[in-house]
Amino acid sequence: MKALSTKDLTKKYGNKTVVNHLNLEIEKGSIFGFLGKNGAGKSTFINMITGLTLPTSGSFEILGEQGDSLHRVRHRIGVLPDYSTFYENFTALEHLKYYSRILRLSLTTNELKEILKQVELEDAINVKTKNYSFGMKKKLGLAQAIINKPELLFLDEPTSGVDANSILNIHTLIKDISAQGTTVFLTSHNLDEVEKLCDDIAIMNKGTIQTKGSMHQLRREYQDNISVYIKHDSISESKQIKLRTELSSLVKNMKVTSDHLELFVEDESVIPKINNYLVSEQINIYRLEVEEPSLEEIFLNLGEEKFSA
Numbered sequence: 001m002k003a004l005s006t007k008d009l010t011k012k013y014g015n016k017t018v019v020n021h022l023n024l025e026i027e028k029g030s031i032f033g034f035l036g037k038n039g040a041g042k043s044t045f046i047n048m049i050t051g052l053t054l055p056t057s058g059s060f061e062i063l064g065e066q067g068d069s070l071h072r073v074r075h076r077i078g079v080l081p082d083y084s085t086f087y088e089n090f091t092a093l094e095h096l097k098y099y100s101r102i103l104r105l106s107l108t109t110n111e112l113k114e115i116l117k118q119v120e121l122e123d124a125i126n127v128k129t130k131n132y133s134f135g136m137k138k139k140l141g142l143a144q145a146i147i148n149k150p151e152l153l154f155l156d157e158p159t160s161g162v163d164a165n166s167i168l169n170i171h172t173l174i175k176d177i178s179a180q181g182t183t184v185f186l187t188s189h190n191l192d193e194v195e196k197l198c199d200d201i202a203i204m205n206k207g208t209i210q211t212k213g214s215m216h217q218l219r220r221e222y223q224d225n226i227s228v229y230i231k232h233d234s235i236s237e238s239k240q241i242k243l244r245t246e247l248s249s250l251v252k253n254m255k256v257t258s259d260h261l262e263l264f265v266e267d268e269s270v271i272p273k274i275n276n277y278l279v280s281e282q283i284n285i286y287r288l289e290v291e292e293p294s295l296e297e298i299f300l301n302l303g304e305e306k307f308s309a
C-alpha cells in the first residue's frame, strides 16, 4: 500500500507553474528522499500535501484518504517544516505540553520529557525558546513532529544548521522511527545524508520529477563505469601480459600491476567472470572492491550543477 500518491498535482502562482503535473508514489514504511535545487518546488509540494496551500489542479491520496479529506488523517501525520516558529517565552516542555493539548494527546510530563530526550534537548527542557539556537529550534521542531507517533512524517531539511554530533543522533532517530513502521518523507541538500538514510529517491527540477527510483536503480541507470580494485598474489611479467590480453574483451579500461588490478567495467555482470578467470589461473585474491557511484556523481551525470545547501 502507498502512504502517498499524487496524480498530476500542480501549483501555479500567477503565470508561474511551480509544481507541474507531478505524479509520485511513496511506499509505506520507506524513507523517501526528495531532492532538488533551490526553488525546484519541493516545499510547495510538501505544503500542498500537508494542507498549507491548495493545489491549482490534480489530486493526491494520503494514508488512504483523498487530499480534500486531509483533516481525517491529520492526526496521523507529523511535519517538521523548513523553519519552525515558537512562542518565545515558552520553554521546550511548555511548548510540547501546549502542542499535545492541541492534538488532544494525553501525554504525561515524563513522556514529553522522554521525547525531548530523544532529540537531545534534555538539558534545555526548561529554557525559554527565545534563548534557543537555530539547531536547538530544529530539534524542538522535530520533537513536535514526532509527538503523535505519526504514520507519515515529513522532514524538511531536518539537519540543516545542526552540529555534526547531533546530526548523527538525528539520523539514528530517523532510522529508529522508520524501523517502528513510520513512513518518512525527507528533503535535504545533504546528499550523503540522503544516500545513507533513504530507500527511494526522487529528484525534482523546475516543478517536475527529473528521475526517481531506489538508490540501486539510480546507480545502475546513471553510472558510466564501475570501478573494480582487485588485490592478488604477486604475478610474473608474462602472466601480467596474459591477463591484459584475456581481460581486454571484458573491461573498458585497466591497469595491471604485479599485485593488483584496477579495472573499469561497464556492467557488473562481468565481475564474476573476471573473478572466475583469476581463480582458473590460480591467482589468489586477497581483496575485491567495487566502487559504486555516489549520489553526487549521479547528479553530475544528470547534468545538474553540484549541490550546495
Ligand SMILES: Nc1ncnc2c1ncn2[C@@H]1O[C@H](COP(=O)(O)OP(=O)(O)OP(=O)(O)O)[C@@H](O)[C@H]1O
Pocket (backbone or CB within 6 Å): 013, 018, 036, 037, 038, 039, 040, 041, 042, 043, 044, 045
Ligand atoms: N507564495 C508564493 N508566491 C509566489 N511564488 C512562490 C510562493 N512560494 C514559492 N514560490 C516560488 O515557487 C518556486 C519554488 O519554491 P519552493 O520553496 O517550493 O522551492 P524548494 O525546492 O523548496 O526550494 P529550497 O530548496 O530553496 O527550499 C520558487 O521560485 C519560489 O519563488
